[in-house]
Amino acid sequence: MTGEGGEVVTFDNVGLRYGADREILSDVSFTLHPGGFYFLTGASGAGKTSMLKLLYLAQRPSRGAIRMFGTDVITLPRERLPLFRRRLGVVFQDFRLVSHLSAFDNVALPLRVSGVRESELRQPVTDMLEWVGLAHRIDARPATLSGGEQQRVAIARAVIGRPDMLVADEPTGNVDPDMALKLLRLFEALNRLGTTVVVATHDVHLLRKVPDSLIMRLDKGRLSDPTGALRFPPRREARRLSEEDFA
């Protein structure tokens, strides 16, 4: 499930530049441990989104090494990447739901893509929507949902495949402070079930809301480590999510 030493992800001297421009990320090294709750913070333009793209394998670095679940993902043949992506859940600030599909069908999407039979997906999708508090909105299209409801559908979709790691890029950026806290509680609940969570945010108030979280700070593409995120493994142990967790 993880690397030989149990790590989820290790970055070693990673650098990223887009085209011939200056480096956006420089000398980035860290290890994410199973069961950790990590915040990635930093000013606008510091490189948070770029770093998350490396984490969810949407971008390759210009230099350095990245290992995920014990495998070097940089030299991995492109056709093997989808297998790794299935172990990751991703949540975006702008939700990215499919507008013509219902909440149910949005959450069912990853299961359908991986070939789960229709008769086997109704229950887990319904349980998941219930878990995020949206059982009553199961047939609603995204346009008829509030921002917070859309984000909860997006979170349900990101975790229906029971990922080992959840990566969220400014997930509370488009919701009010009350809903931001509620979303954070969902991430915490997932984390308690064993999923490694990485949340990028520039909202420093959020950082204080998760007591056991570890904070990584980016400053002009370089990483600093105010809570020892890069040195200390978290206290919680990780395990894979199971269906009962959402029943």
Ligand SMILES: Nc1ncnc2c1ncn2[C@@H]1O[C@H](COP(=O)(O)OP(=O)(O)OP(=O)(O)O)[C@@H](O)[C@H]1O
């Ligand atoms: N595809 C791209 N091509 C060229 N430059 C890019 C690209 N994506 C991002 N950048 C540049 O990389 C730098 C870091 O951007 P990034 O979006 O990673 O930062 P961020 O910390 O997430 O910022 P914000 O909080 O404003 O979203 C910025 O200077 C940005 O203009």
